Amino acid sequence: MKNEHYAYRGLFSIAVLLTLxxxxxxxxxxxxxxxxxxxSAVYVSEKGFQYLIPPVTGKELYMQACANCHGADGKGASVxxxxxxxxxxxxxxxxxxxxxxxGDWISIAHQGGPTRxxxxxxxxxxxxxxxxxxxxxxxxxxxxxTDKDWPRxxxxxxxxxxxxxxxxxxxxxxxxxxxxxxxxxxxNEIVYERRFGARxxxxxxxxxxxxxxxxxxxxGGHLGDMAIGVKRTLYHNINSGSIFSITGEVILPTGDESxxxxxxxxxxxxxASFGQILPMGGFLHVQTGIEYPLLRDKAGDEAFxxxxxxxxxxxxxxxxxWSPMIExxxxxxxxxxxxxxxxxAPQMQVTLNRRQNIMLNFGVRIPADDPSRxxxxxxxxxxxxFDGGLLEGW
Amino acid sequence: xKKNLIIITVLPLAVLLxxxxxxxxxxxxxxxxxxxxxxxxxxxxxxxxxxxKCMSCHNNLVTPSGENVSFGIDWRxxxxxxxxxxxxxxxxxxxxxxxxxxxxxxxxxxxxxxxMPMAHYQVSSNGEMAKVFANLPANQAVxxxxxxxxxxxxxxxxxxxxxxxxxxKESFVGNFGIDxxxxxxxRKIYGPYPVDVGRSTIMHSSSGFRQAQSKHIQQSELCxxxxxxxxxxxxxDGEVIGELPEQVPYLEWKNSSFVDEQxxxxxxxxxxxxxxxxxxxxxxxxxxxxxHSFRGGNFFMLSMLNRYRDELGVLALPxxxxxxxxxxxxxxxxxxxxxxxxxxxxxxxxxxxxLAVQNLAGHKLxxxxxxxxxxxxxxxxxxxxxxxxxxxxxxxxxxITGNDNDREANAYEPHYADITNEEQVQIxxxxxxxxxxxxxxxxxxxxxxIKDNRILPRGFDKATADEDIxxxxxxxxxxxxIGGMDTVTYRIPVEEPFSSHTVTAELIYQxxxxxxxxxxxxxxxxxxxxxxxxxxxxxDNSSVVLASTTLTVE
Numbered sequence: 001m002k003n004e005h006y007a008y009r010g011l012f013s014i015a016v017l018l019t020l021x022x023x024x025x026x027x028x029x030x031x032x033x034x035x036x037x038x039x040s041a042v043y044v045s046e047k048g049f050q051y052l053i054p055p056v057t058g059k060e061l062y063m064q065a066c067a068n069c070h071g072a073d074g075k076g077a078s079v080x081x082x083x084x085x086x087x088x089x090x091x092x093x094x095x096x097x098x099x100x101x102x103g104d105w106i107s108i109a110h111q112g113g114p115t116r117x118x119x120x121x122x123x124x125x126x127x128x129x130x131x132x133x134x135x136x137x138x139x140x141x142x143x144x145x146t147d148k149d150w151p152r153x154x155x156x157x158x159x160x161x162x163x164x165x166x167x168x169x170x171x172x173x174x175x176x177x178x179x180x181x182x183x184x185x186x187x188n189e190i191v192y193e194r195r196f197g198a199r200x201x202x203x204x205x206x207x208x209x210x211x212x213x214x215x216x217x218x219x220g221g222h223l224g225d226m227a228i229g230v231k232r233t234l235y236h237n238i239n240s241g242s243i244f245s246i247t248g249e250v251i252l253p254t255g256d257e258s259x260x261x262x263x264x265x266x267x268x269x270x271x272a273s274f275g276q277i278l279p280m281g282g283f284l285h286v287q288t289g290i291e292y293p294l295l296r297d298k299a300g301d302e303a304f305x306x307x308x309x310x311x312x313x314x315x316x317x318x319x320x321x322w323s324p325m326i327e328x329x330x331x332x333x334x335x336x337x338x339x340x341x342x343x344x345a346p347q348m349q350v351t352l353n354r355r356q357n358i359m360l361n362f363g364v365r366i367p368a369d370d371p372s373r374x375x376x377x378x379x380x381x382x383x384x385x386f387d388g389g390l391l392e393g394w
Numbered sequence: 395x396k397k398n399l400i401i402i403t404v405l406p407l408a409v410l411l412x413x414x415x416x417x418x419x420x421x422x423x424x425x426x427x428x429x430x431x432x433x434x435x436x437x438x439x440x441x442x443x444x445x446x447k448c449m450s451c452h453n454n455l456v457t458p459s460g461e462n463v464s465f466g467i468d469w470r471x472x473x474x475x476x477x478x479x480x481x482x483x484x485x486x487x488x489x490x491x492x493x494x495x496x497x498x499x500x501x502x503x504x505x506x507x508x509x510m511p512m513a514h515y516q517v518s519s520n521g522e523m524a525k526v527f528a529n530l531p532a533n534q535a536v537x538x539x540x541x542x543x544x545x546x547x548x549x550x551x552x553x554x555x556x557x558x559x560x561x562x563k564e565s566f567v568g569n570f571g572i573d574x575x576x577x578x579x580x581r582k583i584y585g586p587y588p589v590d591v592g593r594s595t596i597m598h599s600s601s602g603f604r605q606a607q608s609k610h611i612q613q614s615e616l617c618x619x620x621x622x623x624x625x626x627x628x629x630x631d632g633e634v635i636g637e638l639p640e641q642v643p644y645l646e647w648k649n650s651s652f653v654d655e656q657x658x659x660x661x662x663x664x665x666x667x668x669x670x671x672x673x674x675x676x677x678x679x680x681x682x683x684x685x686h687s688f689r690g691g692n693f694f695m696l697s698m699l700n701r702y703r704d705e706l707g708v709l710a711l712p713x714x715x716x717x718x719x720x721x722x723x724x725x726x727x728x729x730x731x732x733x734x735x736x737x738x739x740x741x742x743x744x745x746x747x748x749l750a751v752q753n754l755a756g757h758k759l760x761x762x763x764x765x766x767x768x769x770x771x772x773x774x775x776x777x778x779x780x781x782x783x784x785x786x787x788x789x790x791x792x793x794i795t796g797n798d799n800d801r802e803a804n805a806y807e808p809h810y811a812d813i814t815n816e817e818q819v820q821i822x823x824x825x826x827x828x829x830x831x832x833x834x835x836x837x838x839x840x841x842x843x844i845k846d847n848r849i850l851p852r853g854f855d856k857a858t859a860d861e862d863i864x865x866x867x868x869x870x871x872x873x874x875x876i877g878g879m880d881t882v883t884y885r886i887p888v889e890e891p892f893s894s895h896t897v898t899a900e901l902i903y904q905x906x907x908x909x910x911x912x913x914x915x916x917x918x919x920x921x922x923x924x925x926x927x928x929x930x931x932x933x934d935n936s937s938v939v940l941a942s943t944t945l946t947v948e
Contacts, residue, residue, distance in 0.1 A: 066675075
């Protein structure tokens with residue numbers, strides 16, 4: 001028992017160190033692009049007189065560097081006129097234009113379309129435009145979407161293993177949870193999230209699992225308790241880097257209670273989610289809510305509170321994004337004498353493809369208060385399907 | 395249990411490592427997976443890109459005064475861009491392979507050199523012979539090879555030509571230098587301006603080419619590689635029995651005073667006065683931008699391409715083609731020639747008019763492909779407006795009244811110093827003859843020109859000119875047929891010598907002469923049938939007046 005205690009202390013220490021690393025690691029992407037030597041242009045008057053007009057504003061830069069293909073109005077120029085094989089996107093379409101953070105757009109402008117698995121027809125501006133120039137252009141591009149109801153892509157923070165994020169998304173996530181102690185069990189869930197409107201999202205959770213029997217054989221394919229929920233973003237502010245949403249979820253008793261894959265009752269689960277951008281690529285998720293079962297004899301009311309702290313790191317500024325995170329997970333049954341349960345979950349999310357819409361997160365959920373509860377390995381594969389198909393962008 | 399745990403633990407790690415491996419492979423200099431369905435290795439072996447790759451940026455070029463000088467639009471309305479869509483070329487090649495079936499592969503290979511240069515050099519880099527008809531029709535191009543073929547003389551043809559053999563005979567007939575070894579991604583593309591290193595990434599990332607400055611692409615010798623064409627005359631069994639200088643405008647220019655004054659490009663690619671960017675994507679102003687209009691004289695084929703655009707797969711928009719046609723005609727009417735009356739008098743019962751025709755071009759007028767002709771339409775009207783004499787009237791079918799060659803395929807009009815009756819027409823043209831001295835329009839049947847009185851450029855000395863550009867026929871002995879001009883004396887009997895007579899002279903140009911079109915009608919092939927049908931439907935507009943003059947003689 002004492003040895004187990006030391007083991008948990010060790011794991012906890014590692015988690016804390018990972019967190020420190022995550023918060024302090026340098027983000028090289030800030031210093032890669034050099035200053036532009038060509039940030040000015042010559043204007044030629046009708047009389048042929050030439051003089052320099054440095055394109056100072058984002059609009060001026062956009063007009064000289066981008067408008068040819070993307071259109072002065074941001075709607076994209078004619079494919080036939082430009083002999084393009086890929087139509088330029090419509091920047092005035094908020095559903096498209098708000099989803100990705102400035103950094104992704106700037107990466108593509110600096111490195112060219114292929115850096116995110118897009119067409120080579122989007123050229124790389126390289127050193128012709130500085131990071132500051134590109135940011136000015138981005139600021140101008142952001143003016144094409146005039147509906148400010150749409151949360152900005154910067155607020156779409158990396159998804160933790162357990163804590164639900166506040167940003168409404170179009171994505172599919174396959175999560176697997178492996179019980180690494182006592183009898184074996186593998187629980188999986190497929191989460192399908194679909195955005196509708198500027199601030200809303202519907203999600204469907206489809207759990208299924210495998211478990212080890214007393215005789216050592218495995219039994220599998222059991223459907224768990226499916227869930228359906230609706231999320232709405234109540235507040236978002238790109239300047240403060242904050243986003244707040246509430247979700248109402250109903251967990252249906254579709255699982256087999258007798259073999260441990262169901263609760264036997266419908267559970268209502270309202271919760272609130274909050275996301276905050278932190279300095280130096282850091283971010284914070286907070287989620288809290290309650291589980292309210294309709295059949296009290298099957299389960300009790302339970303409150304939960306969760307937080308995830310992490311940081312985005314790009315060793316290659318235009319390549320893979322690593323997001324170490326640590327989650328703190330708490331819960332308590334709402335009855336007298338109940339105790340708080342605490343878990344910690346150090347984890348690492350990594351983008352797998354150039355498009356960065358396929359991600360993998362791998363971590364371990366460690367009970368921190370009660371060594372008798374099982375430690376579980378967790379892994380998910382996430383597909384942001386709005387950004388492209390599974391096989392695109394590699 | 396442990397075995398299962400190992401599997402389910404290792405599996406995600408394996409996925410992670412796979413993802414990392416894929417991500418680390420991003421240092422590829424040509425970061426594409428496929429190009430028009432080709433894999434990366436095939437794409438690297440590409441020597442060219444079609445013009446669409448360049449047009450995206452080199453378009454929307456508008457001068458401060460509002461003139462659109464876009465390279466892409468200018469080029470796609472030109473004969474260069476449409477060299478592979480040209481239905482006359484299709485018909486002419488079909489005619490040749492029909493006449494010389496044993497040489498079909500050689501003929502298609504040779505003709506594709508300049509009409510489908512990218513497709514030609516792409517396959518020849520693999521030691522194969524290029525085909526023409528396999529890449530047609532243009533509106534059904536599917537493969538990368540098809541698309542390179544129908545793109546004609548495209549951006550990455552001329553801008554990749556190296557200059558090491560410029561001006562030498564080895565460079566003619568399309569034997570321009572092209573680097574066949576360097577893979578796409580590292581290939582050089584030449585331009586006249588200094589390379590702006592800071593901006594070079596933009597072009598390289600989207601096209602695969604690296605910019606290099608070299609002035610050689612502004613030399614006439616670049617154009618000479620294709621526009622100096624010698625064809626091999628074939629005997630009955632396909633044996634080579636002679637060589638014909640089919641078109642040699644570069645050699646004509648070399649023997650004119652223009653050689654020290656103007657290059658081909660300076661006239662056919664007019665310079666824009668204003669400094670302006672040559673790219674719409676972060677371009678910087680460049681002085682003396684050359685328009686890529688390649689203005690020439692073949693307004694008729696441009697009209698045909700525009701009218702039959704769907705069948706021929708023309709990409710330029712109708713209004714762009716209309717503008718190009720007008721530009722071509724304007725060029726012809728302002729830069730090619732002048733006609734004026736040197737002397738006009740009535741002596742007793744004869745009206746004598748000495749008409750001078752001046753060639754303003756830096757080559758013969760007309761030049762190049764021998765289907766082109768220029769002639770004098772000369773008309774005299776009496777005081778009542780009645781026509782008392784007319785030579786060289788053009789008919790709606792494109793033929794010239796009084797021209798023996800239009801009436802009979804084996805006859806032709808000689809060069810005239812004096813014209814005394816209406817059946818005589820002064821036609822400046824090249825007449826081709828076979829080994830038996832029969833008049834022909836078969837390029838690989840013709841072995842020599844029995845008439846070449848095309849008006850000489852200024853400074854051209856017919857006495858010292860090389861055989862390949864020599865004056866042929868009676869024009870050689872015509873004392874006033876000299877460099878830059880010819881004078882024809884019309885001697886016309888008049889019934890009322892003391893009344894006034896109005897003389898009108900027009901110099902008319904026809905890019906595809908009636909005989910050259912109608913001889914194709916004797917072949918029954920899809921290409922010849924289509925072309926003759928096109929020609930007949932437009933023949934009333936097959937010629938244009940270059941210059942004219944009128945004088946009333948009292």
